[in-house]
Amino acid sequence: MTTQFPVTNGDLPVGEGDGRSYEAGTDKPLLEISDLQVSFTTSEGVVHAVRGADITVYPGQSVAIVGESGSGKSTTAHAVIDLLPGTGKVTGGSIKFDGREIVGLPRAEIEAMRGRDIGLVPQDPMSNLNPVWRIGTQIEEALKANGFDGGKRERKERVASLLAEAGLPDAERRARQYPHEFSGGMRQRSLIAIGLASRPKLLIADEPTSALDVTVQRQILDHLEVLTQELGTAVLFITHDLGLAAERAEHLVVMFKGRVVESGPARQILANPQHPYTRRLVASAPSLASRRIQVAHEQGQESDELLAPDLDATVPRAGVAKAAQADIVVAKNLTKVFNIRGGRPGASTDFKAVDDVSFTLKRGHTLALVGESGSGKSTAANMVLGLLDATSGVVEFDGTDIASLSAKEAFAFRRRIQPVFQNPYGSLDPTFSIFRSIEEPLALHKVGGKKEREKRVRELLDMVALPQSAMRRFPNELSGGQRQRIAIARALALQPEVIVLDEAVSALDVLVQAQILELLGNLQDELGLSYLFITHDLAVVRQIADSVVVMQTGKVVEQATTDEVFDNPRQQYTRDLLAAIPGAGLEGAAIAG
Amino acid sequence: MLWYLGRRLLQVIPVFLGATLLLYALVFLRPGDPVAGLGGERGLPEAVQAQIREQYNLNEPFIVQYLLFLKGVFTLDFGIDFRGQEIIDVIGAALPVTFQLAIMALVIEAVFGVLFGLIAGMRKGGWFDGTVLVISLLVISVPTFVIGFVLQFVMGVKLGWFPVTVGRDPNFYSLLLPAIVLAATSFAYVLRLTRTSVAENLSADYVRTARAKGLRRSQVTGRHVLRNSLIPVVTFLGADLGNLMGGAIVTEGIFNINGVGGTLYQAIIRGENVTVVSLTTVLVIVYILANLLVDLLYAALDPRIRYA
Numbered sequence: 058m059t060t061q062f063p064v065t066n067g068d069l070p071v072g073e074g075d076g077r078s079y080e081a082g083t084d085k086p087l088l089e090i091s092d093l094q095v096s097f098t099t100s101e102g103v104v105h106a107v108r109g110a111d112i113t114v115y116p117g118q119s120v121a122i123v124g125e126s127g128s129g130k131s132t133t134a135h136a137v138i139d140l141l142p143g144t145g146k147v148t149g150g151s152i153k154f155d156g157r158e159i160v161g162l163p164r165a166e167i168e169a170m171r172g173r174d175i176g177l178v179p180q181d182p183m184s185n186l187n188p189v190w191r192i193g194t195q196i197e198e199a200l201k202a203n204g205f206d207g208g209k210r211e212r213k214e215r216v217a218s219l220l221a222e223a224g225l226p227d228a229e230r231r232a233r234q235y236p237h238e239f240s241g242g243m244r245q246r247s248l249i250a251i252g253l254a255s256r257p258k259l260l261i262a263d264e265p266t267s268a269l270d271v272t273v274q275r276q277i278l279d280h281l282e283v284l285t286q287e288l289g290t291a292v293l294f295i296t297h298d299l300g301l302a303a304e305r306a307e308h309l310v311v312m313f314k315g316r317v318v319e320s321g322p323a324r325q326i327l328a329n330p331q332h333p334y335t336r337r338l339v340a341s342a343p344s345l346a347s348r349r350i351q352v353a354h355e356q357g358q359e360s361d362e363l364l365a366p367d368l369d370a371t372v373p374r375a376g377v378a379k380a381a382q383a384d385i386v387v388a389k390n391l392t393k394v395f396n397i398r399g400g401r402p403g404a405s406t407d408f409k410a411v412d413d414v415s416f417t418l419k420r421g422h423t424l425a426l427v428g429e430s431g432s433g434k435s436t437a438a439n440m441v442l443g444l445l446d447a448t449s450g451v452v453e454f455d456g457t458d459i460a461s462l463s464a465k466e467a468f469a470f471r472r473r474i475q476p477v478f479q480n481p482y483g484s485l486d487p488t489f490s491i492f493r494s495i496e497e498p499l500a501l502h503k504v505g506g507k508k509e510r511e512k513r514v515r516e517l518l519d520m521v522a523l524p525q526s527a528m529r530r531f532p533n534e535l536s537g538g539q540r541q542r543i544a545i546a547r548a549l550a551l552q553p554e555v556i557v558l559d560e561a562v563s564a565l566d567v568l569v570q571a572q573i574l575e576l577l578g579n580l581q582d583e584l585g586l587s588y589l590f591i592t593h594d595l596a597v598v599r600q601i602a603d604s605v606v607v608m609q610t611g612k613v614v615e616q617a618t619t620d621e622v623f624d625n626p627r628q629q630y631t632r633d634l635l636a637a638i639p640g641a642g643l644e645g646a647a648i649a650g
Numbered sequence: 651m652l653w654y655l656g657r658r659l660l661q662v663i664p665v666f667l668g669a670t671l672l673l674y675a676l677v678f679l680r681p682g683d684p685v686a687g688l689g690g691e692r693g694l695p696e697a698v699q700a701q702i703r704e705q706y707n708l709n710e711p712f713i714v715q716y717l718l719f720l721k722g723v724f725t726l727d728f729g730i731d732f733r734g735q736e737i738i739d740v741i742g743a744a745l746p747v748t749f750q751l752a753i754m755a756l757v758i759e760a761v762f763g764v765l766f767g768l769i770a771g772m773r774k775g776g777w778f779d780g781t782v783l784v785i786s787l788l789v790i791s792v793p794t795f796v797i798g799f800v801l802q803f804v805m806g807v808k809l810g811w812f813p814v815t816v817g818r819d820p821n822f823y824s825l826l827l828p829a830i831v832l833a834a835t836s837f838a839y840v841l842r843l844t845r846t847s848v849a850e851n852l853s854a855d856y857v858r859t860a861r862a863k864g865l866r867r868s869q870v871t872g873r874h875v876l877r878n879s880l881i882p883v884v885t886f887l888g889a890d891l892g893n894l895m896g897g898a899i900v901t902e903g904i905f906n907i908n909g910v911g912g913t914l915y916q917a918i919i920r921g922e923n924v925t926v927v928s929l930t931t932v933l934v935i936v937y938i939l940a941n942l943l944v945d946l947l948y949a950a951l952d953p954r955i956r957y958a
Contacts, residue, residue, distance in 0.1 A: 171863065
């Protein structure tokens, strides 16, 4: 890992340049969490999720809690408004809001505080709006619950102005729509409108944009920042993204395994992390300053050497033509049209998901398909995998058009190209043991006897750096990162030449993400694999890809080597994507300084 | 919306034709001669039998009989049964009673099933939850006729709270106990369905959002938990209306109600094909319409459902 936040002197002024002014010490703290303990009762006993957290938020201040999943950051935030899930309980410490103790307050008093004093913008905009009520109704509820005085008409007007304020154009009409008619970004804006409806003094923003595309993320965070500044609302950010936290908050609190391990002004922590965990976090945050993980280069090999035919000889594969092509996957003018059924007969419409897309993946290289959701990148990948038929255009694999393959040849083709999908929780059958999951493709393709297959599974587990004992376990016993390793092992089982990685690291915490990317780099080096890497995250692209194809609404807008795209982006859309990476601006400033 | 409704109503036609053809074929293929059995021990004279066969077109090939039946349906002239009653009158007499009984049972199971299920789901793992779960399991596992006879004996005969039988004069009060018996099993299912659904919805993200807005618990429960939990329950209730109408034979027998169940049973025993098929067809249509109603209600409860 070569990623590093540029280190500058630790003496940066607090909250410089973000327009907020507060002076610690002179103001009375708005929120004061001291020695908070939260635990959950499970069938296996009591789990201590938060073990002594101290966090102080002053009026108007923005504070971010940073940590990986399971660090207790969300639990801490939920404890503040008494919305701990399930069996969660505050077992010690105190939470003071405006000088008043919240822990142990009667339900009615907490209910009175929620919304009015403390607002919440939750994490996942897809699941946080009730699908059966209109957006306007759901905002109106927030007004009614918090003593909005005024009749029905004033309420409706207020709802429209709140939505407009949250950045939704045509708010009056939008208020009459249902959540499923909104995009993710629009839903998150509605949730911000709900959170700020009653002008709370403190807004808890729990990973408010982690489910959104980077460019949308940036717009929404910018908007939220302006809005809370105008209203003088203090913000408590919860995030796993250090870059985002440093960019959006003046004060950082780093949590690790239920404890606050470090806190202080954002820039000071970035520049001079004290705790080993924070140091690791800073080091592995993918960012623009990252460089390609170049295991091959470290060993003195150039990519041209990787292409040399003798490399193929070192990786024995059954049934592979010896005269291998240098371009293993070539997509020519790929187009995919979906027919969307309408409400009445004959009212169907065509939707072009992929529009005349061409790209080439060289053997032993990594090609990244980049774009926001809806850009058609996954559809293109599915066509390369042969899982979707192209409406027009050709996918050539090793010189052969995959559409021309017979059923038998197509079966053999599948051995040579394997996928790894985004969600490690969804892509492993929960009723299959790890052994069975990895062995399945081998058994399906009748590779070797039972003993040999078991040996191969052990080998594969070694390759992805998991203990062989994991074989007998089940997916629910493993973490997200471990599951993704299993998915990679499964993809490697048939010794494919190409692996299609569809957002394969997007669901993982930064540290785990870094490990998996490194693993992928090593495997590529050892096995001469070619990767087709689908992602929305440009920071990851920089670490893994040799060349980049940027897609927007089904079309290729830019196509170049990774360095070219990052150093000299030609299209505005690419520039927008680059600018939207959290921490990008911050780094630039730090480098300039 | 209108397109959807029109298409759904058009679907009734093939279902009606298919169901009646199938039913007619089944009844026709049944072994035994219904006419031969009419005269009891001694049997009817040959000439009378021949006349009855002629009257009911029993000598015609199957498909002709079926087409004649269809003609009767479309001209609303079902003919007369073996006892000389107009079949349409027989149906007219049986249907309203059964319909009233089924609707009463549906209301009982919906109201109590949802209410108890909601409380149990809100307090999952509590004593109320445990108690109703055991009771519902009991109700599901004990056959209807046992529940029927026990309630009839205790509430009707011993305590005298309800009329023991319904007989010729069905009214709301006399049908109440039969409706409770009829509703019992479905009540248990509705309760369990609601309970699971509520418990699941309670931990939904949007419920947390609703609480974070500052809504009181009762508001959160009514507006966000209950409405969303009702979606699967409504599906069940709609399908159940058909079951209640056709499946009341046992209950109608116990409480001596002259409804669809009893009439159908008698007609099957006597081999009155036209009566059997006509009544069953009415039930099929009720079933189809109930399902259509469910689909419309479903879309009203859940705006994500599109009429397509």
